[in-house]
Amino acid sequence: MSDFLLQPLHYDFMLRALAASVMVAIVCAVIGTYIVLRGMAFFGDALAHTILPGVAVGYLLSGSDRGALFWWALGTSVLASLGIGAVSKRGGIKEDTAIGIIFAGMFALGIALISTVRSYAVDLTHFLFGDVLGVSNGDLIRTGLFAALILLLVFLFYKELLAISFDSTLAVTLRLPVNALNNLLLVLIAVTVAITMQAVGVALMVAMLITPPATASLLTKRLPVMMGLAAIFGAASAILGLYFSYYTNIASGAAIVLTATAFFIITLLTQKK
Amino acid sequence: MTKFHSTLLYNEAEHDHGQPILDVRHLTVRYNGIAALDRLTFHLHAGERVAVVGPNGAGKSTLFKAIVGALPVIEGEINIFGSHPSGHVCIGYVPQRNNVDWRFPVSVEDVVMMGRIAKIGLFGWPRALDRQRVQSALETVHLAPLAKRQIAQLSGGQQQRMFIARALAQESELMLMDEPLSGLDAPSQEDLLTLLDELKAQNVTILVATHDLQQAATHFERVMLLNRHIVAFGAPAQVLTNEHLANAYGGGTLQVIGDACCEDEPQP
Numbered sequence: 001m002s003d004f005l006l007q008p009l010h011y012d013f014m015l016r017a018l019a020a021s022v023m024v025a026i027v028c029a030v031i032g033t034y035i036v037l038r039g040m041a042f043f044g045d046a047l048a049h050t051i052l053p054g055v056a057v058g059y060l061l062s063g064s065d066r067g068a069l070f071w072w073a074l075g076t077s078v079l080a081s082l083g084i085g086a087v088s089k090r091g092g093i094k095e096d097t098a099i100g101i102i103f104a105g106m107f108a109l110g111i112a113l114i115s116t117v118r119s120y121a122v123d124l125t126h127f128l129f130g131d132v133l134g135v136s137n138g139d140l141i142r143t144g145l146f147a148a149l150i151l152l153l154v155f156l157f158y159k160e161l162l163a164i165s166f167d168s169t170l171a172v173t174l175r176l177p178v179n180a181l182n183n184l185l186l187v188l189i190a191v192t193v194a195i196t197m198q199a200v201g202v203a204l205m206v207a208m209l210i211t212p213p214a215t216a217s218l219l220t221k222r223l224p225v226m227m228g229l230a231a232i233f234g235a236a237s238a239i240l241g242l243y244f245s246y247y248t249n250i251a252s253g254a255a256i257v258l259t260a261t262a263f264f265i266i267t268l269l270t271q272k273k
Numbered sequence: 274m275t276k277f278h279s280t281l282l283y284n285e286a287e288h289d290h291g292q293p294i295l296d297v298r299h300l301t302v303r304y305n306g307i308a309a310l311d312r313l314t315f316h317l318h319a320g321e322r323v324a325v326v327g328p329n330g331a332g333k334s335t336l337f338k339a340i341v342g343a344l345p346v347i348e349g350e351i352n353i354f355g356s357h358p359s360g361h362v363c364i365g366y367v368p369q370r371n372n373v374d375w376r377f378p379v380s381v382e383d384v385v386m387m388g389r390i391a392k393i394g395l396f397g398w399p400r401a402l403d404r405q406r407v408q409s410a411l412e413t414v415h416l417a418p419l420a421k422r423q424i425a426q427l428s429g430g431q432q433q434r435m436f437i438a439r440a441l442a443q444e445s446e447l448m449l450m451d452e453p454l455s456g457l458d459a460p461s462q463e464d465l466l467t468l469l470d471e472l473k474a475q476n477v478t479i480l481v482a483t484h485d486l487q488q489a490a491t492h493f494e495r496v497m498l499l500n501r502h503i504v505a506f507g508a509p510a511q512v513l514t515n516e517h518l519a520n521a522y523g524g525g526t527l528q529v530i531g532d533a534c535c536e537d538e539p540q541p
Contacts, residue, residue, distance in 0.1 A: 172343045173364050174391040221423035223378045
């Protein structure tokens with residue numbers, strides 16, 4: 001049994017994959033709690049897809065250098081997040097329709113750009129479904145720094161983010177800078193998306209953002225507890241998913257997401273009415 | 274440190290108590306060019322209780338949004354104690370119950386503590402004083418035993434009282450309530466109206482939007498009859514006359530209103 005658990009840890013790539021996926025799982029759980037509570041799941045999914053053209057441009061300019069790709073992903077993600085946020089505030093067409101149009105268009109543009117490179121299939125698969133086993137030491141340090149920064153900002157602005165999420169009129173009467181705080185949240189989501197891309201890819205990312213918080217919301221009625229439980233579910237999904245992937249040869253991103261989904265279904269079924 | 278924080282994000286204006294708590298002048302709000310509020314001019318005295326009545330679409334919610342600052346005021350002027358509302362955290366807002374996400378994972382106590390956010394200041398966490406204020410606000414509205422409940426587990430009347438407690442914790446001097454009585458059963462309405470009477474002791478000024486002309490007439494010192502413009506504003510007996518009501522609601526609905534309420538009101 002212990003051999004079963006320890007054997008994968010003899011490989012550095014597995015250790016790095018475990019460390020990276022646990023870190024992003026925790027950040028996704030905390031940021032995802034806001035996404036679930038504010039009903040932004042579709043926004044999160046769209047944002048993840050929307051960064052593909054940015055990643056594609058980076059890919060065309062600098063090949064598959066992970067470090068460069070990360071910065072392209074981050075830049076696109078922040079721009080897209082603030083952009084979609086601004087579009088959804090305007091009237092005219094409904095918010096989810098506007099987001100749908102932008103995200104599908106951007107996603108298609110990304111695929112089109114990547115498909116101009118002859119050997120694109122492998123790299124496209126990594127962008128779409130993640131490549132957590134390819135995490136380098138540099139990736140790990142970057143992920144750690146940004147993860148710490150996101151958690152620090154959530155901690156510092158905890159009560160303000162709570163106020164704008166629960167009751168924006170209250171936030172106005174307290175004279176909070178509501179727009180700036182909304183944008184802060186959009187940027188935090190964007191950075192989360194950028195650091196999570198390598199672990200599960202853009203296509204599956206929304207699961208990391210919403211499934212663990214949704215599972216936690218079935219079990220608690222307090223916000224800090226919900227964040228904590230979501231982080232535990234997320235981290236456990238990352239670890240179990242990677243082991244699962246190691247022993248069965250299932251794609252790692254899919255294994256992590258399937259584990260998180262299993263936690264959700266089990267919690268839903270075992271919940272007393 | 275605290276001083277720096279409070280000026281960085283939470284900037285509070287001085288109160289000039291020689292000025293009215295709320296002074297609205299020539300306020301006009303337009304949606305797509307059509308005036309939802311047309312040249313409103315009025316002021317409130319500290320400590321009074323005022324009901325705003327009028328038909329659906331009269332602009333009651335718009336007026337409240339403009340006063341709290343959720344709508345930018347482009348035409349006209351709103352002053353709180355003689356200065357622009359943006360410097361004041363003393364306006365409490367009690368939302369309509371159907372505008373609240375009751376499944377949100379917060380307890381009664383958490384919601385009331387949100388009223389303290391400005392006083393706690395940037396990067397701060399609740400201190401003993403804040404917990405004390407929350408506790409005493411909960412006691413004022415008789416919710417202290419339910420402090421740990423998730424908010425969906427409250428009755429409609431308790432939910433309204435929770436938001437009043439939040440406004441008290443905020444140290445609001447002007448409390449705006451948007452239809453606090455609608456959807457409540459009769460005993461809960463009575464409880465709430467009694468609570469509003471009790472708040473008079475704390476010198477809180479109260480502005481309530483309501484559909485119920487009867488309650489407006491019996492529980493409030495002044496009534497504003499609104500239909501995009503102020504039809505009448507003053508003591509209930511002077512405002513709720515057949516002529517004014519016909520003006521505000523249109524002649525066709527007058528009979529309905531006459532039947533629905535106020536039958537034991539002396540008609541001048």
